[in-house]
Amino acid sequence: MRLITGITGASGVVYAKRLLEVLHHATDVEVDLIITPCGRYIIEHELGISSREVEVLATRVWDIADMAADIASGSQLCDGMVIVPCTMNTLAKLAHGIADNLLLRASDVILKNDKKLVVVPRESPLNETHLENLLKLRQRGVTILPPAPAFYHHPKTIAELVDFVVALILDQFNLPHTLVPRWRKPE
Numbered sequence: 001m002r003l004i005t006g007i008t009g010a011s012g013v014v015y016a017k018r019l020l021e022v023l024h025h026a027t028d029v030e031v032d033l034i035i036t037p038c039g040r041y042i043i044e045h046e047l048g049i050s051s052r053e054v055e056v057l058a059t060r061v062w063d064i065a066d067m068a069a070d071i072a073s074g075s076q077l078c079d080g081m082v083i084v085p086c087t088m089n090t091l092a093k094l095a096h097g098i099a100d101n102l103l104l105r106a107s108d109v110i111l112k113n114d115k116k117l118v119v120v121p122r123e124s125p126l127n128e129t130h131l132e133n134l135l136k137l138r139q140r141g142v143t144i145l146p147p148a149p150a151f152y153h154h155p156k157t158i159a160e161l162v163d164f165v166v167a168l169i170l171d172q173f174n175l176p177h178t179l180v181p182r183w184r185k186p187e
């Protein structure tokens with residue numbers, strides 16, 4: 001599987017880092033990574049690391065301004081893409097077909113090729129424009145996956161809450177994992 005991962009400048013870059021860690025150890029998964037300039041800032045601010053420490057987890061790293069990158073072309077065979085976390089800025093541009101950076105262009109290509117696009121939007125509360133854009137994307141087949149962990153597995157740490165969301169993303173691409181126990185009716 002070849003999965004494009006986009007990181008934008010929303011809170012919650014920890015989800016992206018954890019996803020990339022899991023994918024790094026997965027067999028047969030190649031990851032193409034694109035990080036927006038604001039995404040780089042949030043990585044440093046929230047995780048206290050340089051974006052390079054996230055980039056080393058990917059198979060390939062692309063410059064956000066490189067519109068000639070492989071993944072800007074529909075001729076590349078990619079299986080899907082996830083944008084985690086996704087800002088309302090990137091969400092709005094995506095909903096309106098604006099492709100003025102590589103992350104947006106790659107998303108646009110994924111959609112035109114009818115491949116799976118998962119968006120993990122991060123904002124709260126949501127205004128009317130946010131909601132309209134989310135609906136527009138859903139109507140175009142995009143999977144909207146809010147980073148909203150459940151509590152039925154009795155999480156004790158932030159890492160467990162993060163893993164819950166990452167598990168949902170992996171499930172969307174049918175990637176096997178054991179991050180979170182699946183729900184079973186108590187005996």
Ligand SMILES: Cc1cc2nc3c(=O)[nH]c(=O)nc-3n(C[C@H](O)[C@H](O)[C@H](O)COP(=O)(O)O)c2cc1C
Binds near residue numbers: 042
């Ligand atoms: C510390 C910090 C946290 C932010 N968190 C969010 C957020 O959770 N959601 C959001 O939509 N924008 C957030 N923003 C604003 C975006 O970074 C800003 O709109 C930026 O233009 C997004 O650019 P991008 O979509 O290219 O990454 C945050 C900005 C900063 C500085």
